[in-house]
Amino acid sequence: FVCFSSLSQAINQVSASRQKHTLPDLTYDYGALEPHICAEIMQLHHSKHHATYVNNLNVTEEKYKEALAKGDVTAQVALQPALKFNGGGHINHTIFWTNLSPNGGGEPQGELMEAIKRDFGSFQTMKEKMSAATVAVQGSGWGWLGYDKDGGRLRIAACANQDPLQGTTGLIPLLGIDVWEHAYYLQYKNVRPDYVKAIWNAINWDNVSERLQAAKM
Numbered sequence: 001f002v003c004f005s006s007l008s009q010a011i012n013q014v015s016a017s018r019q020k021h022t023l024p025d026l027t028y029d030y031g032a033l034e035p036h037i038c039a040e041i042m043q044l045h046h047s048k049h050h051a052t053y054v055n056n057l058n059v060t061e062e063k064y065k066e067a068l069a070k071g072d073v074t075a076q077v078a079l080q081p082a083l084k085f086n087g088g089g090h091i092n093h094t095i096f097w098t099n100l101s102p103n104g105g106g107e108p109q110g111e112l113m114e115a116i117k118r119d120f121g122s123f124q125t126m127k128e129k130m131s132a133a134t135v136a137v138q139g140s141g142w143g144w145l146g147y148d149k150d151g152g153r154l155r156i157a158a159c160a161n162q163d164p165l166q167g168t169t170g171l172i173p174l175l176g177i178d179v180w181e182h183a184y185y186l187q188y189k190n191v192r193p194d195y196v197k198a199i200w201n202a203i204n205w206d207n208v209s210e211r212l213q214a215a216k217m
Helices: 002-017 039-070 073-099 110-120 123-135 165-169 192-202 205-216
Strands: 141-148 153-160 172-178
Touching: 039 073, 073 165, 073 172, 073 205, 110 123, 110 153, 110 205, 123 141, 123 153, 123 172, 123 192, 141 165, 141 205, 153 165, 165 172, 172 205
Parallel strands: none
Antiparallel strands: 141 153, 141 172
């Protein structure tokens, strides 16, 4: 009984001390990606949309913690969609901001470029295939370049809504393009292909390369 009591106290202390998720700071100003992505979109996207996912994730996790403490499996199951949506939204956007840079664009170098050529034939082919998959997302979602750790290869995938790439497909996310309308509508209206074409000019290939290196470890 003493051991069980001590374990319960330890679990409760860990739960109580868990830091809430927070909105990550950007390493560049909202207007830094212009003309490719305007400042108004960046401000709304980061400070409003991403912040909402973070807040809702924290609320959902608190409810989930309560359901766990009560042993309420029905409530735990009912909270899964909210965890997936808001958790995915936080994960996806946290990657997205780092995938972009005022000094982005061009082509990747080194090992990443070699992997792209190996798996797609050329950088241009990869770019065209990822653009096509991203533009083709029905409704809202994301286009991704991911790393298949088991196969040791790069792969392109699309995910609906805020479904996180790794949790959904097993691929490790390297580069994501957000095609929810809040990511582009104020500037590009309903012409998603123009937005996807423009965002390549802001891609931070150094960050994508670092993600590939980490994925291989």
